[in-house]
C-alpha cells in the first residue's frame with residue numbers, strides 16, 4: 050500500500066540546529082546515535098573514538114538513511130556520497146532543504162519538545178505548523194529558586210502552565226517522569242511534598258524527585274481542565290542513560306492511571322515504550338485516557354520497523370495511535386521517521402488485507418488516522 054501522498058503530523062520532535070547545515074559523513078551518521086561515548090572528555094555522555102564512530106556508521110538506521118537519501122538524490126548509496134550531496138543542497142539554503150524534505154515526506158505539522166522561544170532559529174527552521182509543549186522540568190527549576198514553600202511553587206507552576214495553554218496556545222505538557230523519578234514513582238501526599246521542599250531547594254536528589262512526582266500529579270489533574278494531554282517518554286528516553294531508565298516500562302504507569310482522579314487525564318506514551326512496545330499498545334487498550342506515539346521506533350528501529358508497527362497496532366484502538374520521529378538536529382531525522390513509518394504501516398496494512406484481517410477500505414482510513422487524523426483530533430487542529 051503506497052502511503053507516500055498521505056499527510057503526516059510528527060507528534061514528537063525536538064528543535065533543529067542551524068549549525069548542522071554542513072556535516073561530514075560520520076557526523077551525519079552520529080545524528081542517529083543515542084548511546085554514550087567511549088572516551089571521557091569530561092562531558093556527561095563522553096566523546097566517541099574513531100572506532101566507535103565506525104560502529105555508528107553501521108547502525109541499521111544509518112543504512113536506511115543512506116538507502117533513502119540516495120533514492121531521493123539519485124546518487125550512489127554510500128554515506129560519503131549522500132553527505133556530499135546533502136551539504137551541496139544545504140549550502141544553497143538549509144531552510145529550503147528542510148522544506149523539500151518535509152514536503153517529500155508529507156509532514157504538515159510537528160509537535161515540538163523544546164524550551165526555546167517561538168522565534169528561535171531551531172524552531173523557525175522546522176517547516177509547516179509548529180505546535181508547542183509546556184515543559185515541566187525547566188518550569189520547576191526556574192521556580193524552585195524563587196519560591197519559599199511547596200505551596201508557592203505549586204501555585205507559580207500551575208499559573209505558568211495555565212498561561213502557556215490558554216494564552217500561548219501550547220497543545221500539551223512534556224514530562225520526564227521516567228528519567229527523573231521512574232514511572233513506578235509513588236505520588237507523594239501534600240504533607241510529603243511540603244516536607245521535601247527545603248531539601249529539594251538545597252539540591253537533595255530524593256527530595257527533588259518527590260517534588261517532581263507531586264507536581265506531575267498536579268499536572269495530570271490540571272490538564273483535565275485545560276483539555277490538553279501530558280506527553281511522557283516511555284521505554285528508550287532518547288539519550289539520557291544516567292537516570293532510572295529501567296523504570297520506563299509503560300506497564301508501570303498503571304498504578305498512576307488506574308487511580309480515579311487520573312482516569313480522564315489524557316496521556317501520550319512517547320517512543321511507544323520501546324523496547325516494551327507491546328506493553329504500550331496494551332496500555333492504550335486498557336486505559337481510555339492513553340494515546341501511543343511511535344516516535345524513535347521510526348526511524349531508529351528501521352530494519353525491524355514492520356514488526357514494531359505490527360506490535361504497536363496489535364492491541365490498541367487504532368484511533369489512539371500517532372506517528373512521530375523523536376527527530377532533532379538535522380531535518381533528515383524527522384524526514385526518515387515519516388518515510389519509515391509510511392513503509393512499515395503500508396506493509397502491515399497490506400498484509401492485513403491479504404490475510405483477510407482487515408477490509409481494504411478500512412485500511413486506507415486507518416492509515417490516514419495514524420499518520421495524521423488522530424493527532425489533528427487530539428490537538429483540535431483546524432482542518
Ligand SMILES: [Zn+2]
Pocket residue numbers: 061282286287319375
Ligand atoms: Zn524524545
